[in-house]
Amino acid sequence: MTAVAEQIGNWLAEFSGQAPAAPWLQELRAAAFQRFSELGFPTTHNEEWRFTNVAPIARRPWRNPPGKSSSELPEEARRHLAQYASQANPFVALNTAFLADVAFFQVPRGTVLEKPIEVTHQVASMAAYHPRTLILAGANAQCTIVETFQGTGSYFTNAVTEIVAGENAVVDHYKIQLESREAYHVATMQVQLGRNANFTTHSISVGGALVRNDVNAVLSDGTEATLNGLYLVNGSQHIDNHTVIDHAKPHGTSHELYKGILDGKSSAVFNGRIIVRKDAQKTDSKQTNKNLVLSDEAVIDTKPELQILADDVRCTHGATIGQLDSEALFYLQSRGIGKSDARSLLTYAFAQDIIDRIKVPELKDRLEKVLFERFHEHAH
Amino acid sequence: MSLLEIKDLHATVGDREILKGISLTVDAGEVHAIMGPNGSGKSTLAQVLAGRELYAVTGGQVLYQGQDLLAMSPEDRARAGIFLAFQYPVEIPGVSNMYFLKAALNAIRKQQGMEELDAFDFLNMVREKMTLLDMDQALLNRPVNTGFSGGEKKRNEIFQMAVLEPKLAILDETDSGLDIDALKLVAHGVNALRGPERSMIVVTHYQRLLNYIVPDYVHVLAEGRIVKSGGKELALELEESGYAGLGIADEEEAVGKV
Numbered sequence: 001m002t003a004v005a006e007q008i009g010n011w012l013a014e015f016s017g018q019a020p021a022a023p024w025l026q027e028l029r030a031a032a033f034q035r036f037s038e039l040g041f042p043t044t045h046n047e048e049w050r051f052t053n054v055a056p057i058a059r060r061p062w063r064n065p066p067g068k069s070s071s072e073l074p075e076e077a078r079r080h081l082a083q084y085a086s087q088a089n090p091f092v093a094l095n096t097a098f099l100a101d102v103a104f105f106q107v108p109r110g111t112v113l114e115k116p117i118e119v120t121h122q123v124a125s126m127a128a129y130h131p132r133t134l135i136l137a138g139a140n141a142q143c144t145i146v147e148t149f150q151g152t153g154s155y156f157t158n159a160v161t162e163i164v165a166g167e168n169a170v171v172d173h174y175k176i177q178l179e180s181r182e183a184y185h186v187a188t189m190q191v192q193l194g195r196n197a198n199f200t201t202h203s204i205s206v207g208g209a210l211v212r213n214d215v216n217a218v219l220s221d222g223t224e225a226t227l228n229g230l231y232l233v234n235g236s237q238h239i240d241n242h243t244v245i246d247h248a249k250p251h252g253t254s255h256e257l258y259k260g261i262l263d264g265k266s267s268a269v270f271n272g273r274i275i276v277r278k279d280a281q282k283t284d285s286k287q288t289n290k291n292l293v294l295s296d297e298a299v300i301d302t303k304p305e306l307q308i309l310a311d312d313v314r315c316t317h318g319a320t321i322g323q324l325d326s327e328a329l330f331y332l333q334s335r336g337i338g339k340s341d342a343r344s345l346l347t348y349a350f351a352q353d354i355i356d357r358i359k360v361p362e363l364k365d366r367l368e369k370v371l372f373e374r375f376h377e378h379a380h
Numbered sequence: 381m382s383l384l385e386i387k388d389l390h391a392t393v394g395d396r397e398i399l400k401g402i403s404l405t406v407d408a409g410e411v412h413a414i415m416g417p418n419g420s421g422k423s424t425l426a427q428v429l430a431g432r433e434l435y436a437v438t439g440g441q442v443l444y445q446g447q448d449l450l451a452m453s454p455e456d457r458a459r460a461g462i463f464l465a466f467q468y469p470v471e472i473p474g475v476s477n478m479y480f481l482k483a484a485l486n487a488i489r490k491q492q493g494m495e496e497l498d499a500f501d502f503l504n505m506v507r508e509k510m511t512l513l514d515m516d517q518a519l520l521n522r523p524v525n526t527g528f529s530g531g532e533k534k535r536n537e538i539f540q541m542a543v544l545e546p547k548l549a550i551l552d553e554t555d556s557g558l559d560i561d562a563l564k565l566v567a568h569g570v571n572a573l574r575g576p577e578r579s580m581i582v583v584t585h586y587q588r589l590l591n592y593i594v595p596d597y598v599h600v601l602a603e604g605r606i607v608k609s610g611g612k613e614l615a616l617e618l619e620e621s622g623y624a625g626l627g628i629a630d631e632e633e634a635v636g637k638v
Contacts, residue, residue: 331470334430335484335540336458336491345483349474349523 007058008037014064014128015097022072025099028082032096039090051269051301052212052240057184062128062156064098077104081134084162085190089214092188095160098130105145109138109166116144116174116360125153132160139166139194146174146363150207154182161187167194172359178370179207181235191217193225195249200226202358203241206370211239219245219252219280229258230354232374233266233298240269245287247280247313256287259354261347262298273305274317280310287317292324292350344375351375381446383408383579384548390439391428398424400604401440406548409576413590413615414583416601417623422583423467425601426552429581430464431457444548458484459491461547465537465554472524477536480524481506481543488544509542513569531562538569549573550581555589567592587619602628 015033020026041058042049073081081102087093103119123129137143149157157179165171179185185208193199197220203213217225231239245254260268270289291300304317324346332342351371358364384406391399398421406412416422428435429442431454442449449457472480478499486496497505510517513535525533534554541549551570555563570593574580582593590598590612598614599606600623608614608626618625 325470327470328472330430330432330454331466331472332480332484333454334458334464334466335480335544336455336487337480337483338455338487339453341483341487342455345475345480346472349472352474 007041010061011036011094011097014062018064018098018100021100024078029097029099032082032087032093032099035087036090036093036097039088039093041090048242051267052210052238054186054210054212056210057156057186060156063126065127065129073102073104074106076106076136077102077134080136080162080164081132082162084164084192085160085188085216089188091158091186091212092160095130095132095158095188098128099132100130101132103131103133105133105135105143107135107137107141107143110140111138111143112141113143116146116363118146118148120148121150121157121159123151123155123157125155128156128158130158130160133162135161135163135171137163137165137169137171140168141166142170144172144174144360146176146360148176148178149185149187150178151180151183153180155180156184157186159185159187161189163189163191163199165191165193165197165199168196169194170198171200173199173201174358174360174363175201175203175213176363176367177203177205177207177211177213179211181207181209181237183208185211187212188214189216191215191225193217193219193223195220196222198224201228202354203227203229204354204367205229205231205239205241206374208239209237211237212242213240214242214244216244217246217254219247219249219254221249222251223249224253225255227254227256227258228354228357230351231258231260231268232351232371233260233268234263235266236264237266238268240271242269242271242273244273244275245285247274247276247283247285249277250279250281250283252280252283252285254283254285254287256285257354258289259350260289260291260300261294261351262291262300263294265295265297267299268301270300270302270319271305272303272317273307274315276306276308276310276313276315278309281312283310283313283315285313285315289319290350291319291321292347293321294324294347348372348375382406382443383445384449385443386440387442388440389425389428389437389442391424391435391437393424393435397438398435398604399428402601402604402606404599404606406579406581408547408579410597411574411580411582411593411595413593413595413598413612414581414601415585415587415598415615415618417628418585420601420628421604422585422601423552426464426467426550426581426583429457429550430454430462455487458544458546459488463541463544463546463549465534465541465549465551467552467554467556469525469528469533469537471526471528473526475524476521477524478502478520481520481540484540485543506543509539512542512572513539514565515539530557531559534558534562534566535569538566542569542573545573545578547577548579548581550583552583553585554582555584555586563589564592587615590615600626600628602626
């Protein structure tokens with residue numbers, strides 16, 4: 001038996017052992033598992049996974065948490081479920097194969113939700129989790145979604161989130177990844193945006209041993225999309241952020257700012273693809289990736305990928321990799337601020353730039369505390 | 381005991397020797413002006429005293445309140461009462477002026493065994509100092525020096541000095557790039573801080589500043605050495621005859637006279 005077959009074999013036993021579900025779901029799962037079996041786990045020969053080796057996930061015989069049965073889903077949800085995130089990504093296929101509970105939210109047309117929708121995944125050791133979230137925001141609807149991932153011990157989270165925003169809808173999304181330091185975390189988000197919709201997402205990645213985030217957004221006419229991210233890695237952590245912004249129609253605007261702070265022997269990847277389709281004229285797109293590298297052994301791979309097929313567009317991109325500014329350090333020290341405090345302060349300030357953009361005050365406060373603790377650790 | 385004693389100080393950057401034996405004594409309450417053409421080593425002296433690691437001290441000694449200053453870290457020097465007003469104040473995006481200054485003040489207060497100030501007491505304390513420099517309070521909430529005009533940056537330096545109340549203030553070309561109104565404002569702020577317990581070293585290329593901050597002593601620096609020292613009249617003499625009158629080459633001045 002080949003290594004791949006062996007890996008799939010483990011999953012097959014778990015797949016067959018799932019609690020039975022409604023026929024439509026059973027069908028969906030079976031097709032997805034078939035797809036996953038064909039694809040197997042990606043290797044570093046696959047360009048999309050070049051810098052992220054998922055062998056540690058593939059090797060482990062993860063158990064499916066027992067006793068989970070599928071919940072009933074309304075017709076509207078069934079119509080949209082598993083229609084957006086591509087099953088060509090083996091992790092998406094795997095998630096669909098183990099689909100049980102779906103966190104489903106529908107914000108009706110014209111409805112403005114004052115309070116954020118909060119989806120918190122709190123998990124414990126030794127299992128594989130495949131959480132699925134589906135959010136449908138109707139035309140002119142407005143909502144905020146906060147997805148939080150946390151847990152203890154070693155486990156594997158394989159999340160898929162699909163968001164569909166109707167015409168003129170305003171959706172503000174936050175993904176807060178605070179997994180345990182022994183956790184494996186793969187998350188794919190697929191966002192379909194309607195005409196003149198306004199979508200913002202902030203991906204804050206702090207925990208996990210091996211992390212891969214995929215954010216894919218498809219824009220329509222006059223859509224505005226903002227993709228921001230902050231990744232903090234130290235020790236031997238690895239965090240890979242892949243984003244795809246697909247300008248499918250004219251007059252779309254996208255802003256993307258990802259910032260990373262790397263310390264220890266950690267590594268991180270930023271791969272930002274911007275697609276401007278042939279008829280997506282007057283597209284305005286800006287991508288920035290900034291990295292602060294605090295140790296000699298940390299490694300960052302940053303890669304913009306622009307595929308521009310229209311001719312009347314404005315697309316800019318830039319990436320920086322740097323250390324703490326020695327002049328700024330001296331300036332702070334010359335005012336009596338100790339060297340380690342000065343280092344923390346400058347590191348904190350680098351991250352604060354992203355945190356300042358968060359519009360949910362309680363979340364902002366919470367993350368400021370997380371950052372404060374992290375950079376205290378950095379400095380000493 | 382003098383506040384500051386510099387004895388035969390030598391310093392290099394890379395292979396280049398910039399300070400070639402500087403000796404200078406500053407007593408409490410004195411204001412010393414250090415003048416000199418570009419490249420004479422004025423700014424290097426200022427930065428070496430503040431502890432910039434870019435420069436290597438290769439000889440000599442500096443005593444501050446009888447202690448070996450060169451053995452101290454930049455932050456320890458600041459906590460002991462040394463303040464450098466930067467020629468080019470550094471922009472620090474993401475750190476508010478208020479947070480920065482409160483952290484600095486509390487680090488110094490802690491060292492001196494004083495209680496740390498909370499945000500409320502701090503605001504009350506700085507308000508008065510802002511008036512002194514005619515500074516807009518909104519500057520407190522802006523990131524340190526970020527997006528400040530040249531004049532605002534220099535005023536911010538003197539404002540910091542007013543808040544931190546150093547024993548020895550080193551002003552590194554605080555006048556450069558300022559129009560006459562901004563210069564008067566900065567000088568007014570500096571003069572308000574003069575006192576028997578506060579000494580100053582005012583580094584400048586131009587005599588103009590010294591019309592407003594009148595020094596007790598003037599030293600002329602050329603090629604890393606003090607070539608002439610005197611009272612405040614030495615600055616006026618330089619204004620008359622230029623550095624060339626002392627046999628010192630000054631490119632900038634030569635260009636200015638054409």
